[in-house]
Amino acid sequence: MSKVRIPQQDPKERIKNFNEVALGLSEEQALAEAKRCLSCKKALCVPGCPVEIDIPAFISLIKEKRYVEALMKIKEKNSLPAVCGRVCPQEDQCEKACVLARKKIPIGIGYLERFVADFDLRQRQKRPDGEIKKTEPDSIKTKVAVIGSGPAGLTCAADLAKMGYEVTVFESLHKPGGVMVYGIPEFRLPKNIVDTEIKNIGRLGVRIEEDFLVGKTLSMDELRQEGYKAFFIGTGAGLPYFLDIKGENLNGVYSANEFLTRVNLMKSFAFPDYDTPVRIGEKVAVIGAGNVAMDSARCSLRLKAKEVTIVYRRTEAEMPARAEEIERAKEEGIKFELLVNPVEILGNSEGWVESMVCMRNKLGEPDASGRKRPVPIPGSEFTMKVDTIICAIGQGPNPLLLKTVKDLKLNKHGNIETDENLQSSVKGVFAGGDIVTGAATVISAMGAGKKAARGIDSYLKSKKSQVDSR
Numbered sequence: 001m002s003k004v005r006i007p008q009q010d011p012k013e014r015i016k017n018f019n020e021v022a023l024g025l026s027e028e029q030a031l032a033e034a035k036r037c038l039s040c041k042k043a044l045c046v047p048g049c050p051v052e053i054d055i056p057a058f059i060s061l062i063k064e065k066r067y068v069e070a071l072m073k074i075k076e077k078n079s080l081p082a083v084c085g086r087v088c089p090q091e092d093q094c095e096k097a098c099v100l101a102r103k104k105i106p107i108g109i110g111y112l113e114r115f116v117a118d119f120d121l122r123q124r125q126k127r128p129d130g131e132i133k134k135t136e137p138d139s140i141k142t143k144v145a146v147i148g149s150g151p152a153g154l155t156c157a158a159d160l161a162k163m164g165y166e167v168t169v170f171e172s173l174h175k176p177g178g179v180m181v182y183g184i185p186e187f188r189l190p191k192n193i194v195d196t197e198i199k200n201i202g203r204l205g206v207r208i209e210e211d212f213l214v215g216k217t218l219s220m221d222e223l224r225q226e227g228y229k230a231f232f233i234g235t236g237a238g239l240p241y242f243l244d245i246k247g248e249n250l251n252g253v254y255s256a257n258e259f260l261t262r263v264n265l266m267k268s269f270a271f272p273d274y275d276t277p278v279r280i281g282e283k284v285a286v287i288g289a290g291n292v293a294m295d296s297a298r299c300s301l302r303l304k305a306k307e308v309t310i311v312y313r314r315t316e317a318e319m320p321a322r323a324e325e326i327e328r329a330k331e332e333g334i335k336f337e338l339l340v341n342p343v344e345i346l347g348n349s350e351g352w353v354e355s356m357v358c359m360r361n362k363l364g365e366p367d368a369s370g371r372k373r374p375v376p377i378p379g380s381e382f383t384m385k386v387d388t389i390i391c392a393i394g395q396g397p398n399p400l401l402l403k404t405v406k407d408l409k410l411n412k413h414g415n416i417e418t419d420e421n422l423q424s425s426v427k428g429v430f431a432g433g434d435i436v437t438g439a440a441t442v443i444s445a446m447g448a449g450k451k452a453a454r455g456i457d458s459y460l461k462s463k464k465s466q467v468d469s470r
Contacts, residue, residue, distance in 0.1 A: 006023070006108070007022075009021050015301050015332050016302070018185065018186040018269050019081075019187060020190050023323040026073040028041065030062060030112060030115040030116075034059050034107075035061040035063060037060075038099060038100070039056050039059075040056065040099055044099060045097050047097065048095075048096060048097035048098075049077075050443050050446065051447050051450055051464050053074055053094075054077070055094060058113075058116070059109075059112060062115070062189050067115075067117075068123070070121055075321055078155075078446070079139075079201055079211055079446075080151060081116070081190060081197075082114065082196070083180060084113060084446070085113035085115070085117055086114055087180075087189055087346055087442050088113075092442070095110070101140050103449050114364070128153075142350060142460055143166045143228045143229060144230045144232045144456060145223050146169045146231075147169075148171065148172075148178060148236060148435075149177060150196075150445060151178065151179070151435075151443075151446045152232075152236070152432045152435075152452075153178065153200055153234035154177075154197075154449070154454070156432070156453045157169050157458075158204055160453045160456060161204040163457050165457075168207050168228075169206060169207070169209065170214050171209065171211075172213040173210065173265070174210055174211055175210065176208050176210060177232075177415065180194045181194055182264050183264065184251075184295065185260070185263065185298065187298070188413060203246075213401075216400070220404065229463075230456045230460055231428060231429045231430065232453075233424075233431040233435055233437050234431070234433045234445070235398060235401055236398075237395045237397055237439045238397045239260070239396045239399070240256065240257040242384065242391055242393070243342055243391055246345065247346060247347060247353075251350075252281065252352050253353060253391070254388070254389070255395075256288070256293065256295075256390050256391060259296055259390050260292070261468070263303070268303075269299070278303065281387030282306040282307065283305070283306065283307045283308075283310050283352075284386065284388040284390065285342075285386040286308065286309070286389075287389065288310075288312065288393055289312035289321055290322065291321045292439075293310060293312075293392035295325075296392050297310055298328070298329055308334050309335040310334060311356075311358065311376040311384075312337070312340065314338070314339065314340050314361075314372065315338070316338060317341060318371040334351065335401075341359050341361055341374060341463050342389075343359050345357075353389055355384060355386060359376050359380050359382075360377045361374035362374075363375070364459070395439055396413060396438065397416070397434070402414070405429065407426055408424055409425035416435055416436050417436075422452040423459065430455055430456055431452070
């Protein structure tokens, strides 16, 4: 029996709107998919999950139509199930480890996670108060600061709140959610879903301070004076990388970070109802082939670009984007120029992008990433006619906060160095997610948030023990 295929909007219709593409499983489909699960005694899928969900247990509850209990089973480990069910790359994690993956028909674990989360949202079931689990009667007095409200920060905050700590999340923007709000488009992750998940975390007692830039509004030392005993830095990777070629300062060249922030957080797709215009020409080139590149290309199409092309220096086999996102981009008419690298951007007399000079590549030996290195082919230059270019070639850590923390060790890429418990070189300061690893996935950031919460709990208990023993 094959894996269920999730219903989705028709490509000809969805390119005209920003509504969610994947529509979710019906109850009948979810039950059929759940029944395929073998309920393995040694479930290989569980170690494949970065947040350690008991996958066979929640799927068994689905089989019994106990959907709210299935969600509660997920939420024992994962505070953002409706998000993960949509954007987590299960095919490279839990589903890849599924026994049925050997026959290339793994259980649709992500689809089922989304089903129970969405079922609960539709039914408006009240969450049990028992979700908050205090480990010590007096631990509520201990204050912990979480810096950044992306997936790492929210997961860390939720887990610490369940342990009984008083947690405040400090967010520099006017809306919490991090990359889930400013980076991932509405058609992949609706903002009302993110808002609901964040409200659920708030019900655990987590407080969120918006428009609060730690290092500027108040320093970490000043927060210590206000009684915070430990810190988690989960500020992500928000500093865009550029091509470093001639002409990239021309009008019409965007970083994917700026472009997606304008489209998602500032709702430029609804201009003039929202006063954030984004100029998109007729021919758009997106440089890169990760999920961010696919998101940028598909947003451009919905913003009425006539032709959108992904320009990537390797082949499709090396693309870091999820397979289903590549497939959906193709379905929507996105073009792909592979084994191609931009070398210069040309503009008109008014300073706007007019074309892009590219060079063709061939693949050489593997590089540090394990992928074959692109090698330029001499004399293969050609010119692409484009009027908008979006650079989606990665991003690094924003140094604004990091520069204000004394004795904080960074690696050569500017990311925070941590130990096995995700504690930094500064005692009581922990970090996780993209600020440590570089740009990665939502679920890996969540896994780091969980690990850091355990590290913070251990650190604070150890510190309290030392005080009590004096």
